[in-house]
Amino acid sequence: METSGVGVLAGAMLGVLLLYQLILLLFKRRKFVRAVDSLPGPKPHLLFGNVPDLMVPPNKMFEAWDQRHRTNSTLFRTWIGPYAEINLKEPEQVETILSSSKHITKSNAYRFLHPWLGTGLLTSTGNKWHTHRKMITPTFHFKILEAFHDVFVEKCEILARKLAKVADGKTEFDMYPFITHCTLDIICETAMGVKLNAQDSTDKRSDYVSAIYEISELTLKRAHRPWLFPNITFYMTDLGKRYKRCLSILHGFTNKVPQVIRERKEVRESQQSQTQASTTEDDLGRKKRTAFLDLLLDAREAGAQLSDEDLREEVDTFMFEGHDTTTAGLCWAVFLLGTHPHVQDAAADELDHIFQGSDRPPTVRDLQEMKYLERIIKETLRLFPSVPFIGRKLYQDVDLGGYKVPAGSLINIPIYHIHRNPKQWPSPHAFDPDNFLPHRVAERHPYSYVPFSAGPRNCIGQKFALMEEKTVLSYILRNYKIHAVERMEDLTLMIDLILRPESGIKVRLERRTRAS
Numbered sequence: 001m002e003t004s005g006v007g008v009l010a011g012a013m014l015g016v017l018l019l020y021q022l023i024l025l026l027f028k029r030r031k032f033v034r035a036v037d038s039l040p041g042p043k044p045h046l047l048f049g050n051v052p053d054l055m056v057p058p059n060k061m062f063e064a065w066d067q068r069h070r071t072n073s074t075l076f077r078t079w080i081g082p083y084a085e086i087n088l089k090e091p092e093q094v095e096t097i098l099s100s101s102k103h104i105t106k107s108n109a110y111r112f113l114h115p116w117l118g119t120g121l122l123t124s125t126g127n128k129w130h131t132h133r134k135m136i137t138p139t140f141h142f143k144i145l146e147a148f149h150d151v152f153v154e155k156c157e158i159l160a161r162k163l164a165k166v167a168d169g170k171t172e173f174d175m176y177p178f179i180t181h182c183t184l185d186i187i188c189e190t191a192m193g194v195k196l197n198a199q200d201s202t203d204k205r206s207d208y209v210s211a212i213y214e215i216s217e218l219t220l221k222r223a224h225r226p227w228l229f230p231n232i233t234f235y236m237t238d239l240g241k242r243y244k245r246c247l248s249i250l251h252g253f254t255n256k257v258p259q260v261i262r263e264r265k266e267v268r269e270s271q272q273s274q275t276q277a278s279t280t281e282d283d284l285g286r287k288k289r290t291a292f293l294d295l296l297l298d299a300r301e302a303g304a305q306l307s308d309e310d311l312r313e314e315v316d317t318f319m320f321e322g323h324d325t326t327t328a329g330l331c332w333a334v335f336l337l338g339t340h341p342h343v344q345d346a347a348a349d350e351l352d353h354i355f356q357g358s359d360r361p362p363t364v365r366d367l368q369e370m371k372y373l374e375r376i377i378k379e380t381l382r383l384f385p386s387v388p389f390i391g392r393k394l395y396q397d398v399d400l401g402g403y404k405v406p407a408g409s410l411i412n413i414p415i416y417h418i419h420r421n422p423k424q425w426p427s428p429h430a431f432d433p434d435n436f437l438p439h440r441v442a443e444r445h446p447y448s449y450v451p452f453s454a455g456p457r458n459c460i461g462q463k464f465a466l467m468e469e470k471t472v473l474s475y476i477l478r479n480y481k482i483h484a485v486e487r488m489e490d491l492t493l494m495i496d497l498i499l500r501p502e503s504g505i506k507v508r509l510e511r512r513t514r515a516s
């Protein structure tokens with residue numbers, strides 16, 4: 001009798017405790033919702049929040065997203081079902097978030113990349129991100145990038161030969177697959193040390209590339225449909241099944257990593273271990289270049305905690321971040337050059353001045369002299385940032401220019417719109433490489449231009465990207481005059497994770513006669 005009395009009492013106390021916790025949670029939630037709702041923003045649907053605005057076909061997504069950002073003139077909040085998203089507007093707000101070492105956790109949507117990229121550098125946080133970032137940073141040292149330059153040149157020679165077959169001044173063709181295959185060949189060899197030879201394939205678009213496009217689209221769709229957040233519902237839907245199909249293609253590709261690791265280990269055992277980017281020889285006596293993977297293996301041999309799975313996650317991340325972004329940047333540059341002949345002529349003049357009529361490959365030093373081309377690349381990334389938005393999750397309250405944003409909110413930084421803020425850019429939609437003349441840069445807020453993000457989680461590959469883009473564009477411009485077939489108003493923009501034109505970039509190429 002006494003024992004059961006104690007049991008009832010304990011049960012009652014537990015019940016009270018649970019009720020108390022529940023009330024606390026509800027109270028906290030109510031406080032959070034009130035704080036978010038005190039921020040400006042469009043009226044949400046009772047259940048779905050502002051999700052319905054973006055439930056449009058993939059090729060209407062950019063328009064809907066752009067419309068949302070253009071109609072809200074200040075920082076604004078949107079609700080993704082129960083999740084609050086705070087959309088930034090001004091560079092000062094961007095600086096508060098990006099420059100801080102406290103706000104380094106990515107927003108919920110990045111979780112949907114985990115099945116593909118695991119918790120590689122792009123998607124991880126906390127301790128894992130810190131230690132891996134520290135470990136990987138030296139692999140992007142300038143000296144190592146210089147060694148990769150040989151790969152850029154080799155792949156661009158192939159690109160130029162491929163383009164020669166269609167460059168008759170009359171044939172209209174899509175530049176996108178040419179550039180995609182070139183950047184894929186580059187990243188595969190520099191990241192994994194594997195020759196892919198995508199440029200030799202006759203396919204218009206490889207399965208790997210199609211799977212990247214599809215998985216990016218599916219990830220974004222999922223991020224805007226809260227009922228697809230749990231794996232159990234997602235994988236039951238057609239979207240989830242398509243996602244799994246894409247995964248098997250993408251991982252099929254990097255499944256080679258353990259085999260590559262084994263091969264590299266064998267080479268190491270028979271030779272002195274390498275600590276710098278350098279070259280060894282393969283079975284046929286050809287120079288074998290050091291890849292990022294080798295440098296990570298070096299780090300592991302030196303005591304770094306890196307499992308095979310960690311290595312594969314990083315290679316998957318490089319393969320995605322390192323080719324889709326540069327492809328988009330390059331293709332948009334080709335489009336803008338093809339629609340702005342005076343800019344194209346000035347870029348060609350600069351190259352004539354550097355190469356003096358010679359057809360020798362560019363050196364790293366030549367790339368440094370391509371100042372005007374660099375401004376073109378930067379201005380292209382302003383108008384069409386390859387990564388049009390990024391996100392963070394807040395773990396503490398933040399004041400963003402007078403707006404009190406509570407912990408638990410998701411922050412959306414719409415890089416595309418930050419780059420077209422009329423307060424920072426007098427003609428925000430015009431293509432003007434001189435926006436990057438030093439005196440103009442000095443006049444602007446440093447966070448008004450963030451194509452590579454900024455602060456502790458900025459893009460680790462930005463120097464790689466700039467070198468690669470200069471090499472590719474210089475090859476095209478030294479050999480060809482680009483004529484864009486379409487105008488801006490003919491293009492439909494796709495905003496998956498990367499900003500790209502729906503139907504590629506159609507051009508005609510005309511042989512350029514070199515001035516000496």
Ligand code: HEM
Pocket residue numbers: 106121122123133317318321322323325326329381385386387390391450451452453456457458459460461462464465
């Ligand atoms: C034009 C080319 C590129 C652009 C516009 C670009 C842009 C970006 C942006 C905006 C971020 C931040 C993402 C976020 O906060 O969610 C990022 C991160 C990253 N990028 Fe790039 N990227 C480019 C090329 C590359 C290349 C070539 C590589 C590798 C070879 C690379 C590797 C990475 C990695 C590993 C991260 C994650 C860094 C971290 O969180 O510590 N990117 N990139």
